[in-house]
Each structure stands twice: as C-alpha cells, then as structure tokens.
Amino acid sequence: MLPLGVPISVLSDSYKATHFLQYPKAHKMVAYGEFRQGFNKDKADTRMVSYGIRYLVENYVAKPWTMEDVEMAEAFYSREGDLTLPAAPPQTPFSSATRDYPPPRPVCRAGYFPVKLEALPEGTCIHARVPVYQITATGEYSPLCTFLETLLTMIWYPTTVATLSRKARDVVEVSFGRTSDGGPTSRLVESRLVDFGFRGCTSVEQSIIGGCAHLLSFNSSDTMSAAFYAQFKLNGGRPVGQSIPATEHSVMTSWPTEAAAMTNMIDNFGTGIYACVMDSYDYCKALSEVLPSVAAHKVSRGGYLVLRPDSGDPTEAVLMALNAADKVFGSVRNSKGFRVIQGCGVIQGDGIDLTTMEKISVAIEEAGFAADNVSYGMGGGLLQKVNRDTMSFATKLCHIVYEDGRPADIMKQPQTDTGKFSLPGILAVKRVNGVPTVFPADTAEVAPHENLLRVVYDKGPLEGVWDDFDTVRARVAAEWMALPRSADNISSSLREKVRQQMALRGKVPAIAR
C-alpha cells in the first residue's frame, strides 16, 4: 500500500490512463523533465538546486503494487458513467482485461512499475534546461513511458523551494559579509532563515517535502515534520534541523499581562536562546514599556532574547525592535563598525520573502546594525507561494523507436509560445568547465561515467542509489558557489539536433539561433 492508500495506477491525470491506446506502436519511448526558466523567470541567475526525486521514488515508484491495487484501480476505472475508457470491461494499462490492444501491450500484474528512471544526484546545482530526470520504457511497456509524468513532475516543488532557500542564503551571506565580524562564513548564517511554513502548507506531506528542501541550506526550522523526516528517513538518525523555544500570541494573551508572560519565559528558558512575540496588543508599548520592565530579570539569567514583531511594515518593525533593544540592553561596535546588541536580537517572521529579506538587510545596515542581530522566519513565502510556473517545469517525450525499428527524436515546438519548446532525443548531462551541460546521449562526447543522470530505479528499486542528507547538503554548498549565475549549457551537438528538428517543422526556436 502506498502512503495514502491510493494505488499508483491512479496516481496520474486521468487522460494518461488512455494514452497507451493513443501512441503509435513502439519498441521504446523516452521522456525527460526540465525547468525551462530560472527562479521567478530570472534571466540573469538561472541556477537551481535539483532536489526531491528520492522522496517520489522511495515512497511511490519503488513500492510494489499488489493485486489489491490492481483490483481497486479496476473498480475505479469501471466507475459508472465514466467517459474515459472506451469499453466495458474497461481497458486500462493495468488490468488483465486489456483485450483489444494488440501485443505488444501493457499487462501489469503485481510487481513494480515497468520503467527505468535516471536522475541527477540529489542537490546537484544546475542551470535551467538541464534534464533533472529521464524515463525510459521499452518493449510492451513502451506506451507507459509518460504515465508517471504527473507524479514525477511534482519534483518542481522541492527543487523550487531548495532554490528559493539557497537564494535566501545568498542574501544572508552578503549581509554578513558587509556588516558582521564573522563574514559570510559566520556559523550564524545557517540559522538565519527559519522555516515557519508548516501551517501554511496544504498538507503534511508538502510540509515534509518542502521543509526538507529548506534544510539543505539552513539548519533552522519550526517544521518538525520535515526535521523529523530528514533526520530519521534521510540521514541515518543524525540531526538536521532545530529551533528555539518561542511564544505565540496565545501564550502572551493567556497571562494577565505581557510582562507576566515574558517573566515566565525568562524563568523557564532564560539561560538559553528564546523568543517572544511582541504585537499582541500594542507593539510600541511592548517595546517601550514591557521590555524595559523585564530587562533586569532577563539580564540576570544571561541568555539571548529574540524579539518577534508580527504585523505592520516588516522593515519598520525590525528597526523599532533593534532600537528598543539597543536602548535597553546596549550594544558593542564590531570591527566593521556595526552595532551588535548585547544578549538580544530580532526575528521577523511576518511578510517575509526574498524581496523583504533583502530590504530589511539593507535597512539594518543603513541604521548601523550588524547582520548578527536579525533572523528571518519565512512561512507561506517559503513553502507555499511558489508554483510549477515559478521555474517553468515540464516533462516531455523526446525519443521513440517505432514498431518497424525506425528511431525518431521528438520535439514539441509550439509557435504560439516558443519558450515551451522541448529538447529532442535521449539526453545526457556532463560537466563542461564545471557547468552541467546537456548533450545528446547518442554521441561519443559523454562517457557513461561522466553522465550526471544516474539510474535510480529500473523496473524495481535499486540498492545504494541515495546519498544521505549530510552529503546532499555538502553538495549544495560546494556546487552552488562554484556555478556562474547563468551559462550556455546546451552543447553544440544538441543544438545541431534542435536545428534539424526545427527544419522538419519550419520555425527556429531562440535556442538554435
């Protein structure tokens, strides 16, 4: 049984249940998935962190299906009034009743989904247009090549979050480089962006997938589902993420006064790092009256208090808190001339995205505060306000070997949107001057060991194909910084293939000009 009790034979768009009848008879079919653009269509920086294939393969594709799955799917496909499938008993690519489709025909009984999957190693940093996976189906199973497209396309999500999170780390590193004694490699950097996105997710599963993607570039997360999953399912039990004790409004408002709530926090957590939300009633007053009233107690315990605004203009709210804290606790000037508040800082967790992070980091610098004083919490901005268009992900068929043995490269090239063209032929990815570059697989230019697309599934699970989470993290850290912000990553041999394809159909896509 799969995680949510829905068999893999219905984990697809319903039109895909009919595609096995729509393809020409074939001995082999190949499809691949790619992001066609950089984050938010950024043309100057098209880098991305390829991530998330492991979750989909381990939890869905590499699970055996059972006769119960087949029967449940058959019950579903034969639903009364259904318009999808042409005959009763229904022809499905999974039923034993697939009668009218002449051999070779897909007849899948208990077992594993009969395709081969290649993918980039988790955490590989690439530019747009590099295939992140490739699906190969052969023989009688050829027409099932694209059935998993719906499921695998969901790699858009962890890759997009991993990229967003890594870009946020760039913002933090720049800010530390300019204003902190520790510079961009300060050990504080990796705790500066906390994942506040759990409740803004659509589902627990999303929180796990997106939350793990964030943990590739930071170690701070309030999304425990992800921290738990990353630690125990992806990293052999070794801890991956953490957070600090913090109040929410219900805590502040359940005490007779905010001062009483803060006093209790200091009593319980005052020797460590802890946070208090400050806007339950009157943010200004909380900073100017409540904070000073508990300051002596706070200082007596020796820990680090983080003030959390949660409404109003994010930049203003942060500056107000910094100034208030500076006044109450004092600050020292660091070697770069910026102030570091003593035992107190601010976390802004409301209204945070890449743009507001950048704006706040500039504003605190202009106000003379070091980056050390401020953390960010990103919720919906991190885990939910992204979509498949954010980096334009799509899966496309690229190659077919017809019944008569004739091979053909396939390329979608809509004139109505030349950005939506796809790459023709079986693909390989090889580093050229450090840049993962796309090649045709059928040339001598890429030796098998050079191909970054590795087989991760072959009609069943394979052993030893996944790196642990620490390894993936290290890969992201090393590769991201080494990659130019954009690059010409289509090899001339593939470019030539594109030209040939377009000559067949007329129009020249921009890539081939």
Next chain:
Amino acid sequence: MLPLGVPISVLSDSYKATHFLQYPKAHKMVAYGEFRQGFNKDKADTRMVSYGIRYLVENYVAKPWTMEDVEMAEAFYSREGDLTLPAAPPQTPFSSATRDYPPPRPVCRAGYFPVKLEALPEGTCIHARVPVYQITATGEYSPLCTFLETLLTMIWYPTTVATLSRKARDVVEVSFGRTSDGGPTSRLVESRLVDFGFRGCTSVEQSIIGGCAHLLSFNSSDTMSAAFYAQFKLNGGRPVGQSIPATEHSVMTSWPTEAAAMTNMIDNFGTGIYACVMDSYDYCKALSEVLPSVAAHKVSRGGYLVLRPDSGDPTEAVLMALNAADKVFGSVRNSKGFRVIQGCGVIQGDGIDLTTMEKISVAIEEAGFAADNVSYGMGGGLLQKVNRDTMSFATKLCHIVYEDGRPADIMKQPQTDTGKFSLPGILAVKRVNGVPTVFPADTAEVAPHENLLRVVYDKGPLEGVWDDFDTVRARVAAEWMALPRSADNISSSLREKVRQQMALRGKVPAIAR
C-alpha cells in the same frame, strides 16, 4: 502509524513543543480557527465553503498513537545540539520524562490526543469570521490546547479551493444563464471546469485534499488521486468525478503527423467525447489544415471532439478554435440566438483562473457562441496558486480557566494590524435568517441543537460524525445559493464582548464600532 510515518507529536511547529511550559496553569483552554476575509480579500462577497476537517481528523487526529510514536518523538526531541527544550532528558508534552512541570501536567502515553474538537458540518457555506473549528482542552491536558493548531490550520487549503471552485461555478452558471438553452441549471454546467491541477501540486496528499474540494462543485477532474479518494474513502464507493480520453503533446508529436495522431484518436474514441491538444507545432495550421483533413472521418464516427489550445492568449486561442470548428462542422442557433457547434467544442486549460474564465465567457458571448461550446481546465490556478492569506486563516486562543478557577476570555488585538484581532470567549454558531452567525457559547441565545459547531472528536474518534460526499455536495449546492454575498454575522452579544475586551486594552477594532 500515521500516513507518512511521522508521529503526531512532531506534526506541529517546534515552538509548540515548548508552549506547555509557557502557559499559565489552567483547568481549561479553548481555541478556534477562522477565516478573517473573503476570497482574495473580496469585501463584497465574503462567502466560503467550509471544508476539509474530516481529512485531518480521520487521517491524523483520530489515529491512536503508540509507544513507538512516543519513543520516536523522544529520540527526536533529544537530538544533539537542540535548542528547543530546556533540559536533558528532554521535557516534552509527550514524554514520560516530563518531570519538572508540576501537576496538572500532560503525560500522554499510548492513546489518543486528549482534546475535544468541534467543527462545522463539511460543506457548510458561511461568511468570513465564522469559526470553522473549536478546540477544547481540560484538566492536565489544558496546555495542549493549541498543539494541533499547526495541523488543523491546514483546513485553510481545502476550504479555499472549495470556495474558488464554487465561485468558478458561479461564472459558468451566469454564462449558461445568458447564452445556453439549458440555462444555469443545464446538466453541462457541472462538467465545465476540469481539475488539471495534479502535477502542479506539491505532493500527492495535496492533490487528494484539493482535488476533493473541487469535486464539491464540479464532477470533472483529471486528478485521479482525488476522484479515487472521494469515491472509495468518502462516498461508499459511489463515483464522484470523471473525465474524458484526451491527447497530450507527447501523443501528437510521437506520430509522423498531427493528422495521424488525430485519426488514431478518432479510431479509438471517436464515438464518445474526446479531446486533442492542437499547439504542438503550429496552432493556426492545426486549425486551418489538420482539422479539416480529419473532419469527414470524425463526423462518420458521430462523437464529440474537444479542441484544446495550450499556449498563446487564452481568449484569442478559444475564439480561433470556435471559429475554425464552426467553419468545419457548422453550428445551429439556439433559442437565445447563440451558436452551438455541431459535435465539436473547445477546452481551454492553459492560463485559467477566475479572471480569465470570466474574460473568455464574455468574449465568446460577444462572438455569438453559446456557453455549451466551451469548457475550462484549471491546474495550478485551482490547486496551487492559493495560500493561507487568500482568505486570511488563523487559529487563536479565546478562553482560559485559570488554576484558581477564574475564567477569562482572550482576545488578540494588535494595533499594528487591526485586521488581525481575534474573537473572545467560547464560541457558537447559529443560523439567523439563514446566515450562520457567531455567538458567545455562554449565553442562552443558542440552544445546543442550534449550534452548527458539532463535536467531531473527543479524546478519540466518534462514530457517525461524517456525512458522505454526496450529502456534502448537496449541502454546498443548496446553501451557497441561499446565502447573501456578504452579511453582518457577528451577534450583538458577541459584539458586546469584543467591546468589553477592547476596553481592557484601549483600542476599538472596527468590528465593535
């Protein structure tokens, strides 16, 4: 074990693992969840379809936890280097080692999560500000009242999708009312918006939750995970959603010509309803040359062909297809004077949201075509391009009974954002002139049987609390149309309570003015 192998004791934001130490000692605590605004902050229409509590309760809350869950959570909470919890062995609300918190203290061993949950019946149509659920925790478990907030807050998602989908149905009904013989109650209406959103989801679980929400107002869906789940898990096996056979680009491009691909479709599916995507190479040419070339074969089979543009300007693309189909297959004029094309129509599945749907429906009317000719497919726009801010969902503490027996109503009222104030006291919901209206629960105004908030979980699962999917659908259909677009839904007794609370703190929120 829960669906994804993560115990409920870590299905929360990490700060919530520390809140049991942060609340004042209490005998009882109550919190509730509400949407503070209408869809996309629409002030003129604040209606919404409350939906999705069943999934969360059935799959997560009402599952027993085991000693294994407790041990796994303890291993997680004791992770090396963790900053969250104050002592080793860790104090967690779930561990047997919760030593230092004096009784009453939460000590949860194997069993069920020890709170009571009330919720609106699935599919209840309400306006913004009506509580959709309320959580009550008593005795030693009081400090666990808000632990499930993270999980339950995810009801924002199915409710937002259900609302968006129902608003889309409004658009379709208006269009049918103006241009179709069948009018707004035409049986075509409920197939007009197809869920194309599966691959644009972040996860399979999301596709199930969001896809089911769409199926409340339409019966068309390509998201088979949801159609399967709704049929077998929510509706006793009775079918809920369906779709039609349709090509994708890989089908069109795998044949030597698009005409060959279409011919094969007509051979296989030509007696029913089937769709072909038309922009693989040259959309204009596909309409002006390919379509006429297969027209005779298509007509000979007698079925209904749906043309699918997939790039370019959505409105233009639809009009081009309608004009081409009219030219090839002809049309008849209906009783309202609009043309109905013979055996052919269009589905626009690219770039669709509420706005483009409305734009297209106006444009086809202006061009003289009946609504019968056009369907819509909404993908990311339906299932992913929404977030917790779309209707401003939040869960807030509203009542506490302190250790000394003194009760207090609680109200968050940030001056920095008066839209973020919460409602004070235990709440009840009662229909007044058909409008679900919020009352204090501690008045005689709401008899128990009148309260729309029903107990759906009480320290364990309850029998017979869920309606089947057909019932929920019927509820949405009946209640949505009966509800005014906006309404004053705060009772005067609750308004008085708000006034008292705000008098305690100073500022008057808009609601009490």
